Amino acid sequence: MDAKPALKSTDRVTPVPGSSAVAGRVIWAPAKSLWFSAMAFAGGIGVILYPSWQAAGVTLVLMLLTLCLGHSVGMHRLLIHRSFAAPRWLEYTLVYLGTLVGMAGPVGMFRIHEIRDWQQQQPDCHSFAKHDVGFWCDALWQMHCEQVLDHPPKLHIEAHVTEDPFYQWLEATWRWQQLPLAIALYAMGGVGFVLWGIGLRIAVSLAGHWVTVHFAHTRGDRPFVDDGIAVDGRNLPALGLVTFGEAFHNNHHAFPRSARMGHTARQLDPGWWVIRGLSWIGLAWNIQTPDGLETPNLQEVLQ
Ligand SMILES: [Zn+2]
Ligand SMILES: [Zn+2]
Numbered sequence: 001m002d003a004k005p006a007l008k009s010t011d012r013v014t015p016v017p018g019s020s021a022v023a024g025r026v027i028w029a030p031a032k033s034l035w036f037s038a039m040a041f042a043g044g045i046g047v048i049l050y051p052s053w054q055a056a057g058v059t060l061v062l063m064l065l066t067l068c069l070g071h072s073v074g075m076h077r078l079l080i081h082r083s084f085a086a087p088r089w090l091e092y093t094l095v096y097l098g099t100l101v102g103m104a105g106p107v108g109m110f111r112i113h114e115i116r117d118w119q120q121q122q123p124d125c126h127s128f129a130k131h132d133v134g135f136w137c138d139a140l141w142q143m144h145c146e147q148v149l150d151h152p153p154k155l156h157i158e159a160h161v162t163e164d165p166f167y168q169w170l171e172a173t174w175r176w177q178q179l180p181l182a183i184a185l186y187a188m189g190g191v192g193f194v195l196w197g198i199g200l201r202i203a204v205s206l207a208g209h210w211v212t213v214h215f216a217h218t219r220g221d222r223p224f225v226d227d228g229i230a231v232d233g234r235n236l237p238a239l240g241l242v243t244f245g246e247a248f249h250n251n252h253h254a255f256p257r258s259a260r261m262g263h264t265a266r267q268l269d270p271g272w273w274v275i276r277g278l279s280w281i282g283l284a285w286n287i288q289t290p291d292g293l294e295t296p297n298l299q300e301v302l303q
Helices: 030-049 053-080 088-099 106-120 135-144 165-173 178-215 249-254 270-280 298-302
Strands: 024-028 145-149
Touching: 030 135, 030 145, 030 178, 053 088, 053 106, 053 178, 053 270, 088 106, 088 165, 106 165, 135 145, 135 178
Parallel strands: none
Antiparallel strands: 024 145
């Protein structure tokens, strides 16, 4: 029998004897599926029965706040990658905004991100993390199902997250956090604002996140090539602005700790602009950029 190549560890994920990044199944995840379906349904009703430019404007502003400041800058670049440092109150505010995206609480976001990242860095992994099953099957899997690995690795999340009372509370109540916002929207513009600002916003955010993740692992440029792994990230310049820089996913695979995802002025990266803005007013420091980080073929790419 051929010896299997040893599985790698990442900063937070360690394989245990028998761990496999491939063996597993995809099962329907009722809570995730019903949540997304209910939001899409509510959003559809909002668009049909309560069409309004004001509601559309409020929804757009909420998407900017929750996806850019919350998800990309707060959850992803600050909480998960520690790509910069910020005052605790600001970290809490940004992570709270990220929770309002409606995808998961802070610990749930670690789980989604870290296990997928670990699987992608192995010699091979399950199609759930490779996104190679075609557009519609991947849509069904990512928005209605979950992956259950037969022999999962061990995930370690730092105690300053798992034992933080604010993050514990946010994790336990993440879906309920839509309620105060829903009440505020109702007070501002009635039922229509709630259907747009909660239902439509969450459905579009979750679908948009999936589309980005799907294409960021299946098509696009790979300036930083890593051939020894199951699946590499891709850069999607056309989606830079609308994904707040997250679409430069090949850059992110090569420099996961970098606060900057778009490496040139033409790689539009609004999340990076926010972090630079925060640093100008003294609210962000220890900012990591590709120049200060190591990658195997950096010199070739920069030539
Ligand atoms: Zn990736
Ligand atoms: Zn990441």
